[in-house]
Amino acid sequence: MLFRVMTTDGLLIIGCAAANAQGAKPNDAQIAHIAYTAGNIDIQSAQLALEKSKNKDVRAFAQDMARDHKAVNDQALALVKKLNVTPQDNDTSKALVKQAAAEREKLSKLSGAAFDKAYAANELAFHETVDGALKDTLIPNAKNPELKDLLSTGLKIFQGHQEHAQMLVNELK
Amino acid sequence: MTFRIAGPLAALSLALMAAAPASAATIEVTIKQLVFSPAQISVKPGDTIEWVNKDFVAHTATARDKSFDVQIPANGKGSLTVSKAGTFDYYCRFHPMMKGQLQVAAP
DSSP states (O other), X not given: OHHHHHHHHHHHHHHHHHHHHHHHOOOHHHHHHHHHHHHHHHHXXXXXXXXXXXXXXXXXHHHHHHHHHHHHHHXXXXXXXXXXXXXXXXXXXHHHHHHHHHXXXXXXXOOHHHHHHHHHHHHHHHHHHHHHHIIIIIHHHOOSHHHHHHHHHHHHXXXXXXXXXXXXXXXXX | OHHHHHHHHHHHHHHHHHHSOTTOOEEEEEEETTEEESSEXXXXXXXXXXXXXOSSXXXXXXXXTSSOEEEEOTTOEEEEEOOSOEEEEXXXXXXXXXXXXXEEOOO
């Protein structure tokens, strides 16, 4: 019950963040910042899972997340450097960071199976939301074709994560 | 003397020919944008499948029946030499929507 409340909570707040981005029509510098921030958040969640979880599948998933999101963010950093764009902080990024800190705070109080389930549920919700934001807001608003391409590849990777997270949630039931 | 040496050697070369037929091939499957291409391939026992990953993230080719699990590093390669006939559905453990199929003909 506790984790269900947390998940709904997380979904709503990140959902609002994505809605903000839509209303404000983010520019490329903001889009890059949002995408990078989301990736970083998931890397931090993975690190928490690797500190706390003893479940083999949860740990493997967390390692996959840390590796893939780092790979995407490395590409993003190389691209903004090449394009000479400075990622620009914005309300959506700020909301994402704030929300993620609150989620981590809740997760850090859990342990064992309760932690594993909550982490998996959060990962599913997080990827659903991020994928939705990429598809509906960030990709359509990206002007630079290389940024658009990287975001599109990122979306495919994260859709893979979403499916993987769904499998993990099902396994932990 | 000559006969005695030739005997085992001949037997050995016959055994080698049986184990690795001259027709053994390497079949390449490209991974790009999280898609196996071609998604379906037909091979023979002794053939090698080489997955060439053009993506900047790692993938796997993992059999549904767990009979193989090939690691394919980012911008790298992974390979598998098949020995058993059958139809093998496989997927990427990291991105499970990536799917492929291996059909290994009877020898």
